[in-house]
Amino acid sequence: MVNACQRKMTDSEVATGGGAPDHYPFTQDDFTRIRALIYQSAGISLAAGKRDMVYSRLARRLRARQLNCFTDYLRLLEAGDTQEMEAFINALTTNMTSFFREPHHFQILSERLALLPKNRPATIWCCASSTGEEPYSIAMTAAGALGNSPPARILATDIDTNVLAAGRLGVYPVDQVQKLPSELQKSYFLRGEGSNEGFARVREELRQMVTFKQLNLLDEAWPMRGRFDMIFCRNVMIYFDKATQQAILKKLAGALQPDGLLFVGHSESFHSASDIFTLCGNTVYQLRR
Numbered sequence: 001m002v003n004a005c006q007r008k009m010t011d012s013e014v015a016t017g018g019g020a021p022d023h024y025p026f027t028q029d030d031f032t033r034i035r036a037l038i039y040q041s042a043g044i045s046l047a048a049g050k051r052d053m054v055y056s057r058l059a060r061r062l063r064a065r066q067l068n069c070f071t072d073y074l075r076l077l078e079a080g081d082t083q084e085m086e087a088f089i090n091a092l093t094t095n096m097t098s099f100f101r102e103p104h105h106f107q108i109l110s111e112r113l114a115l116l117p118k119n120r121p122a123t124i125w126c127c128a129s130s131t132g133e134e135p136y137s138i139a140m141t142a143a144g145a146l147g148n149s150p151p152a153r154i155l156a157t158d159i160d161t162n163v164l165a166a167g168r169l170g171v172y173p174v175d176q177v178q179k180l181p182s183e184l185q186k187s188y189f190l191r192g193e194g195s196n197e198g199f200a201r202v203r204e205e206l207r208q209m210v211t212f213k214q215l216n217l218l219d220e221a222w223p224m225r226g227r228f229d230m231i232f233c234r235n236v237m238i239y240f241d242k243a244t245q246q247a248i249l250k251k252l253a254g255a256l257q258p259d260g261l262l263f264v265g266h267s268e269s270f271h272s273a274s275d276i277f278t279l280c281g282n283t284v285y286q287l288r289r
Contacts, residue, residue, distance in 0.1 A: 024055075024059055024062050024067075024068070024069050024070060025069045025070065025071075026051075026055050026069075026070050027070070030070040030071065030074060031051050031054060033074050033078075034046070034054055034058070034070075034074070037074075037077060037078075037088070038088075038089070038092050041085065041088075041089060041216075041218075042089050042092075042093070042159055042216060042218065043216075043217065043218045043239070043240050043244045043248075044092065044093075044239045044240070045239065045240060045241045045244070046092070054092065057091045057092060058070070058073065058088070058091055058092075060091065061073065061084070061087055061088065061091055064087075065084070086161055089159055089160065090160045090161060090162050090163075093158075093159060093160045093163075094239070095130040095131060095160060095163050096130075096235070097130040097131060097133045097134055098133055098176070098179075099133045099136070099137050099176070099177075099179065099180055100137045100180070101133070101134065101137075101234075102234065102265070102266055102283070104282055105232075105234075105263045105283070105284070106137060106138075106141045108261070108263075108281055108284055109124075109138065109141050109142075109145075109230060109261075109263075110141050110144065110145040111145075112229075112230065112261060113141070113142055113145040113146055113152070113229075114145050114146075116229060118149045118150070119150075120150060121150040121151055121152055121153045122142060122146065122152040122153070122229050122230075123152070123153050123155075123226065123227075123228045123229050123230075124138055124142070124152055124153070124154045124155070124228060124229060124230045124231070124232070125154075125155045125157070125224070125228045125230070125231045125232070125255065126138060126154060126155065126156045126157070126232045127157060127215075127217065127231065127232060127233040127236055127252075128157075128158055128232075128233065128234065128235070128236045129156035129157060129158045129163070129164065129167055129212060130158060130160075130163045130167070131163045131166040131167050132156065132163075132166060132167030132168075132170060132202075132210070132212070133172075134156075134232060134234070135154050135156035135167065135210045135212075136167075136170065136188075136202055136206060136207075136210065138152075138154055138210075138232065139152065139154055139206050139209045139210055140184055140187075140188055140206065142154070142209065143187075143188075143206065143209070151208075151209050152209055153209070153211075154209050154210045154211070155210075155211055155213065155224065155228075156210050156211065156212045156213070157212075157213050157214065157215035158212075158214065158215070159214065159215065159216050159217070161214055164212045164213075164214055167210075167212050168207075168212045169201075170201055170202035170206075170207050171192075171196075171199050171200070171201045171202075172199065172200055172201075172202075173198065173199060173200075174191065174192075174198055174199060174200050177189050177200040185200075187203075188202060188203050188206050189201065189202060189203065190203060217236070217248050217251075218244070218248075222251065222255065224255065227254075227255055227256055227257045227260065228255055228256055228257065228260060229257050229260050229261075230260055230261045230262075230263065231252055231255065231256055231260065231261075231262050231263070232263045233248075233252060233262060233263070233264055234263055234264055234265040234268075234283075235265035235267070235268070236265070237249075237264065237265075237268050237270075238265065238267060238268060242272060245270070245272075245273075246272065246273060249270060249273045249276055249277065250273075250276060253276050253277065253287055256287060258287060258289075259286070259287075260286070260287070261280070261284055261285070261286055262277060262284070262285040262286070263283065263284055264283050264284075264285065265283065266283055268283065269283075270285065274288070275288065276288060
């Protein structure tokens, strides 16, 4: 008698070529179920052309769990294994980031910070913090703009627990840090020595400005209290369908100060949400009054 995995192997609906030791049967039905799961759990709308990418990323999870096929893996997820669901989301989350990516945003941020009341810390939310480069870029900008004023409070959230751990650690390859202006390197990073040579760590005073927390933007309620002066939600909405985008934008509007700013990615525009936000700069929005 053959098991389900063996049957699928002979059905020839496999995604990638045959017989390698790390090859797993992967049918179109498996892919369809994966697309439904990641949409349901994280709001990510996976394109039909992402099948090979899904296979390569999730095959690692099958090896880690010593499973023989995607059918068994999906059974594990659908049975409610919360630890594996977290790993599943982490595996399919794209994390592309760098320090001061889309630099014009940080110039606008600096100018706006200088106009805020000096009797309270500025509040900034980075919705997709990844490994920390974006929130630390925000922190460096705030430190430069505010001087002796109360430091900014920066909330950095992401659905991926692995990248949040990296962000909290604040350690980056030196060649990545060397792309920054020398004054920023000297002010905000410490070079590693000995076994840490080749790496640099964000200084403690800058790391204290940033709080890393896990958050799924699809959660019905967000735990934050109060409103933010600025929200960075860049290169996030491109992974959601229009209905999900609209729902999140409405919630972002409720989390933003009346005169606050929403920063989005260079490929994102929200004409369909013109009743909520209005464009006020290059990929910068404010609430419609």
